[in-house]
Amino acid sequence: MWSELGEHLRVSIFGQSHAPAIGVVMDGLPAGERVDLEALEEFLQRRAPGRTDTSTPRREEDRPRILSGLVDGHTCGAPLAAVIENTNTRSGDYENLKDVPRPGHADYTAQVRYGGAQDVRGGGHFSGRLTAPLCIAGGICLQILARRGVEVDAHIQRIGGVEDRPFRPLGEDAGALAQLRRAPFPTLEQGAGERMREAILDARAEGDSVGGVIECVVQHPPAGLGGGMFGGIDSRLAAALFGIPAVKGVELGAGFRVAEMRGSENNDPFRMEGDRVVTSSNHAGGVLGGITTGMPLLFRVAFKPTPSISREQDSVSLSRHREEKLVVHGRHDPCIVPRAVPVVEAVAAIALLDAMLDPPARLP
Secondary structure, three states: OOOOOOOOEEEEEEEEOOHHHHHHHEEEOOOOEOOOOHHHHHHHHOOOOOOOOOOOOOOOOOOOOOOEEEEEEOOOOOEEEEEEEEOOHHHHHHHHOOOOOOOOHHHHHHHHHOOOOOOOOOOOOOOHHHHHHHHHHHHHHHHHHHHHOOOEEEEEEEEEEEEEEOOOOOOOHHHHHHHHOOOOOOOOOOHHHHHHHHHHHHHOOOOOOOOEEEEEEEEEOOOOOOOOOHHHHHHHHHHHHHHOOOEEEEEEOHHOOOOOOOOOHHHOEEEOOOOEEOOOOOOOOOOEEEEEOOEEEEEEEEOOOOOOOOHHHHEEEEOOEEEEEEOOOOOOOOOOHHHHHHHHHHEEEEEEEEHHHOOOOOOO
């Protein structure tokens, strides 16, 4: 499996959903950076399961244990390793899935790829559980970026046909962003969040699930990060975001709407703001030619509905080569989107800090 992210900052995720522990190794972190472990735990709690009536009943404490890489609360230049113990597993719920795969899940493709050697318990290494150590890495990167004036925030933009107001393309109000970080259900408009919650509970009552869209903004990014073609900040960001389980789409700036625009509408006019070059609009989402413009990085991520639903579904028996009905057991989120908000922030922070560690494109 390929479970490593980054070019200069290498983030490697390990473990399985029902293994004794899951964890992360970060190599390439700048030395001397302070890590606030209390703030990191608070960030992880935003993703942790079993905290609300719209998430899985599986409750894990998700308290990280740092094994290496910190001395007196600061990075020391050595790889930072951290683990989170799995304490609330029910592996028996998954015994039949090697033979009768869940529709919409990786059970079938993992069986083809790994020939039965894969861990099916809780989805194994394909589980959203692996986003917990990803949030350890991203939470540390968020602290490093914040000290450099770079802020990364996300909200639920849409669930089940219910929409929150979008971020302001030229920058969001600091008070609104602070409120998002504290909110148990992160939307900019409280009424939208309440209607989304009702949509999730309705789907759960019907034995079903719903997906949604998360919008993320990176404010005050340095201009000049990234590069052309495959080294573009948008290319690297999209590749990282698609590593989050259940992500099915990523769009930057105006996204697919640009296909309906004319150039005169889509182009972001340049202007001066003091001695700084800025744009009057931000359809580009803060990126031109794969390089940051210094305007807010703005993107949206689409998540599919949770494939593990309690309704009876059509599947096949791989051993008997016949069609069968499947009822999924276990504990699952009727919508993963609320818990995925900090995950999107974490991945964006990792990709951005990695890009900031790029060598300069020209000699001093």
